[in-house]
Amino acid sequence: MGNRAGGRRSGPKCVAIVGPFASGKSTLLEALLARTGAIPRQNPIGSGNTVADHSAEAKAHAMSIEATVATTEFMGEQITFVDCPGSIEFAFEAEPILAACDVAVVVAEADEKKIPALQLVMRKLDELNVPRILFLNKIDKSAAAVRDTLKMLQPTSSTPLLLRQIPLRKDGIVVGSIDLALERAYVYREYAESEVTDIPSDEKARELEARFSMLETLADHDDQLMEQLLEEIEPPKDEVFDDLAADLREGLVTPVLIGSAEKGNGILRLLKAIRHDAPDVEATARRLDVSAGSSAIVQLMKSIHTSHGGKLSISRVLRGEITDSSELFGADGAAVKISGIYRMLGKDQTKLTSAKAGDTVALGKLDEALTGDTLTSSKSGIARLIDLQPPQPVFSFALRPKERKDEVKMSAAIHRLADEDPSLDLQHNQETGETILSGHGEMHLRIVREKLESRNQIPIDSQPPSIPYRETIKKSVTQRGRHRKQSGGHGQFGDVVLEIKPLPRGAGFQFTETITGGVVPRNYIPSVEAGVRDFLKTGPLGFPMVDVAVNLSDGSYHNVDSSDMAFQMAAKLAMKEGAVGCAPVMLEPIMKVEIYTPSDATARITALVPQRRGQILGYDARPAWSGWDVVEVTMPQSEIGDLIIELRSATAGVASYRATFDHMAELTGRLADEAISSAGRAA
Ligand SMILES: Nc1nc2c(ncn2[C@@H]2O[C@H](COP(=O)(O)OP(=O)(O)OP(=O)(O)O)[C@@H](O)[C@H]2O)c(=O)[nH]1
Ligand SMILES: [Mg+2]
Numbered sequence: 191m192g193n194r195a196g197g198r199r200s201g202p203k204c205v206a207i208v209g210p211f212a213s214g215k216s217t218l219l220e221a222l223l224a225r226t227g228a229i230p231r232q233n234p235i236g237s238g239n240t241v242a243d244h245s246a247e248a249k250a251h252a253m254s255i256e257a258t259v260a261t262t263e264f265m266g267e268q269i270t271f272v273d274c275p276g277s278i279e280f281a282f283e284a285e286p287i288l289a290a291c292d293v294a295v296v297v298a299e300a301d302e303k304k305i306p307a308l309q310l311v312m313r314k315l316d317e318l319n320v321p322r323i324l325f326l327n328k329i330d331k332s333a334a335a336v337r338d339t340l341k342m343l344q345p346t347s348s349t350p351l352l353l354r355q356i357p358l359r360k361d362g363i364v365v366g367s368i369d370l371a372l373e374r375a376y377v378y379r380e381y382a383e384s385e386v387t388d389i390p391s392d393e394k395a396r397e398l399e400a401r402f403s404m405l406e407t408l409a410d411h412d413d414q415l416m417e418q419l420l421e422e423i424e425p426p427k428d429e430v431f432d433d434l435a436a437d438l439r440e441g442l443v444t445p446v447l448i449g450s451a452e453k454g455n456g457i458l459r460l461l462k463a464i465r466h467d468a469p470d471v472e473a474t475a476r477r478l479d480v481s482a483g484s485s486a487i488v489q490l491m492k493s494i495h496t497s498h499g500g501k502l503s504i505s506r507v508l509r510g511e512i513t514d515s516s517e518l519f520g521a522d523g524a525a526v527k528i529s530g531i532y533r534m535l536g537k538d539q540t541k542l543t544s545a546k547a548g549d550t551v552a553l554g555k556l557d558e559a560l561t562g563d564t565l566t567s568s569k570s571g572i573a574r575l576i577d578l579q580p581p582q583p584v585f586s587f588a589l590r591p592k593e594r595k596d597e598v599k600m601s602a603a604i605h606r607l608a609d610e611d612p613s614l615d616l617q618h619n620q621e622t623g624e625t626i627l628s629g630h631g632e633m634h635l636r637i638v639r640e641k642l643e644s645r646n647q648i649p650i651d652s653q654p655p656s657i658p659y660r661e662t663i664k665k666s667v668t669q670r671g672r673h674r675k676q677s678g679g680h681g682q683f684g685d686v687v688l689e690i691k692p693l694p695r696g697a698g699f700q701f702t703e704t705i706t707g708g709v710v711p712r713n714y715i716p717s718v719e720a721g722v723r724d725f726l727k728t729g730p731l732g733f734p735m736v737d738v739a740v741n742l743s744d745g746s747y748h749n750v751d752s753s754d755m756a757f758q759m760a761a762k763l764a765m766k767e768g769a770v771g772c773a774p775v776m777l778e779p780i781m782k783v784e785i786y787t788p789s790d791a792t793a794r795i796t797a798l799v800p801q802r803r804g805q806i807l808g809y810d811a812r813p814a815w816s817g818w819d820v821v822e823v824t825m826p827q828s829e830i831g832d833l834i835i836e837l838r839s840a841t842a843g844v845a846s847y848r849a850t851f852d853h854m855a856e857l858t859g860r861l862a863d864e865a866i867s868s869a870g871r872a873a
Pocket of ligand 2 (some may be wrong): 216
């Protein structure tokens with residue numbers, strides 16, 4: 191066993207606070223800051239006075255919508271906590287933070303409904319290889335035995351959940367905890383350090399049993415401890431501590447601490463675990479494979495556009511030291527100059543002159559640098575250490591300012607918001623002229639809209655994006671089109687016969703000609719095609735026409751009056767008159783959709799598919815996701831617009847989907863009539 195932990199790691203740490211929605215992450219941040227003296231007292235979440243809920247939007251919706259960064263000191267060492275939002279709609283915010291933090295504190299609670307959400311968090315930690323401590327919160331209101339809770343939570347974790355504390359109960363209410371490594375009891379006091387007491391004699395047996403179970407788990411990675419347990423030798427406490435630290439750092443176990451963020455209980459034990467056991471920046475640099483070398487390396491975790499001070503880039507210094515005004519270089523070797531280094535406490539900043547390895551600070555005016563970028567002091571630059579891709583958006587709307595004069599202002603504001611939130615997607619639709627904003631749920635986009643309106647004073651109109659309907663024909667028609675004008679001087683003459691025929695779905699447009707004897711001169715045949723193509727942009731129902739073949743079979747011309755324009759006009763006329771007789775029909779896009787859902791909601795999900803005119807192709811276990819299914823369906827694009835809202839409400843907020851275009855299908859009846867009339871109105 192010996193000194194596996196390699197001594198306690200000193201120096202600044204960065205701790206991400208993550209977990210399912212409303213599990214108490216922001217409350218925990220507040221408790222941690224109060225306990226370490228960064229703020230005078232712990233204010234309740236929702237009071238509007240906490241470090242975490244300083245934005246108007248977070249207050250209004252009583253949930254975190256972005257990460258809050260707060261640096262504090264504990265026993266002379268600096269710890270930066272980054273409280274991440276729990277909603278799946280804001281989940282991407284945590285990724286660049288997790289990538290560069292030393293340890294994650296996963297705030298969980300004894301709530302079965304939040305297990306799939308916890309699973310999502312744990313998977314992300316596995317993916318990014320982040321060591322983690324689980325803080326079992328809301329112990330004040332939980333009647334469940336902690337051991338049963340851990341059994342329930344264990345399937346979400348790829349490593350054993352290692353219980354380090356058990357609750358001390360009186361009349362069924364948790365009044366303190368017993369630390370299984372220290373073998374000491376603590377009686378909780380509200381918003382204050384717990385009082386150390388002896389382990390009550392009637393708790394001793396329970397304590398020993400839980401302690402043995404903790405040691406057994408540790409012994410899985412320590413042969414000497416295994417022998418001691420088999421021979422019933424009491425292992426030295428120091429060595430148990432070393433094992434606890436080493437197993438956490440090596441990602442072999444997930445230590446579990448208990449407490450109540452709301453009452454400020456269990457906070458000191460958590461701080462001590464972070465101080466003594468959590469890996470430091472050196473370990474994190476090794477994880478990211480940048481431990482060797484001397485140039486400074488900085489990882490960007492988050493970008494904020496402040497109302498006065500310009501852009502701030504929350505950054506972790508992984509190696510070396512940076513000073514104000516120094517230059518940093520990114521992947522393309524382009525230089526950015528630091529203008530201001532700040533220590534953050536929520537929205538408050540304190541100016542610094544430098545930052546060293548381990549520090550998490552805000553760097554001013556790195557306007558060209560993006561969240562997730564890696565920067566270095568070396569002129570040769572550095573490639574991004576991690577490639578983070580936001581998932582495919584699941585909710586969109588078309589937006590435009592209520593007043594035209596705000597267009598430029600809106601576009602600049604949206605670009606700032608998209609810089610702050612890389613999971614937002616902004617596209618301009620050439621066909622419809624719409625600006626389409628896409629994101630990860632209704633709330634995600636609602637917040638964007640609120641920010642545009644309240645922070646930038648731009649009133650916004652938003653609506654579901656237009657569906658790219660098409661039309662085609664079902665019958666063939668041969669139609670003559672004759673364009674003739676005699677208005678003094680030079681006349682116009684063009685005359686064509688077009689055979690208009692339906693083509694199979696997906697074939698597009700084909701133009702052919704079977705002109706003999708030069709009845710339409712060669713040089714006017716492209717004019718005929720151009721006229722037909724122009725007509726196809728808007729068919730008789732008002733949509734672009736597809737899957738149509740047109741053959742130019744006959745016609746006539748005039749030596750003087752025929753022209754390119756005249757033949758284009760003739761072709762358009764033939765199409766206009768012919769198309770109505772071809773039994774035009776609307777086509778709508780049908781998507782192939784993979785819906786990802788916890789298995790216990792699969793039946794609910796499959797039941798809502800037919801209500802949205804969807805067809806189930808099949809469902810199966812989601813590969814490598816225990817307890818999840820993939821439901822494969824086809825569904826009209828027009829039915830997918832708000833699908834995510836229903837999926838999320840059927841699954842406590844965790845279901846998601848990916849859609850890709852599959853085919854076009856005929857749309858008739860009432861839905862077609864509605865689409866035609868609304869397209870007519872828009873035109
Ligand atoms: N009983 C009890 N309630 C708590 C505790 N911690 C937090 N809460 C309550 O849980 C609710 C959510 O708390 P938050 O701290 O906002 O949770 P969060 O995890 O930050 O939420 P999001 O960031 O929106 O995911 C609030 O009503 C808190 O008062 C606790 O220890 N015990
Ligand atoms: Mg929160």
